[in-house]
Amino acid sequence: MRTNVPGGIRVLGQAVDGSHVEAGRLAHGQHPEALLATHGWLVESATTAEYAMDGALELTYVVSPLSGIRPEQSVVPRDPDVAPGEVGDPFQRAAAYAIVTSRHGLLLTQFNEQTHVAGDWGLPGGGLDEGESPVDGVHREVWEETGQRIALGHLVEVQSSHWVGRAPNGVVENFHAIRIVYRATCPEPRDIVIHDVGGTTADARWVPVDRLRDVPLSSAWHHLPELLIDRQ
Secondary structure, eight states, rough: EEEEEHHHHHHEEEETOOOOOEEEEOTTTTOOHHHHHHHEEEEEEEEEEOOOOOOOOEEEEEEEOOOSSOOOOOOOOTTTTTOOOOEEEEEEEEEEEEEEEETTTEEEEEEOTTTTTTTOOOSSEEEOOOTHHHHHHHHHHHHHOOOOOOEEEEEEEEEEEEEEEEEESSEEEEEEEEEEEEEEOOSOOOOOOOOOOOOSSSEEEEEEEGHHHHHHOOOOGTGGGOOOOOOO
């Protein structure tokens, strides 16, 4: 399996009594919360995403005992332009993003035509370089995509998405995205500058909160509290 985290991703839980649970390595396409559920734990919140001494990226959650039915494995969706017989090579990619606010509003970036969501907007961020921590990665990505320096806050959530799709170079991938999302502020907002020329960012801007309903967001970010704007 191809990945930008060669040491793999390990999932840990911390119970309210202070005890720790190691759920094991995250398999390709597996949601961290589903892995903890197989061990009898319900996720309350994500707390940290840090590298261990052995090179594994450890995702830690506050957990409580799970009661009831454990979640089943969902069907893996496919992009419309991928034929049923196309399988694709497995690719597990960890990425870091930030919900960045300032006196100007919320910092958003727009996807370009290299992606399947060209024209949609989302949070600044992207894939980690090999060996790069999520904290270092999100600082780098925000700077590359927007030219802003941020003060990082706490971890908000870890998303897991699995689908079969076509990469910008046309290759079919069995893609597993792990998105680590932080809250952040920008104490000194400046003019937007996209340093990552040739990347997937078409535009970036500060969007006032009262104008968020006018911005077409990619589906990954619709549920976030800062973006829960009535769009009817």
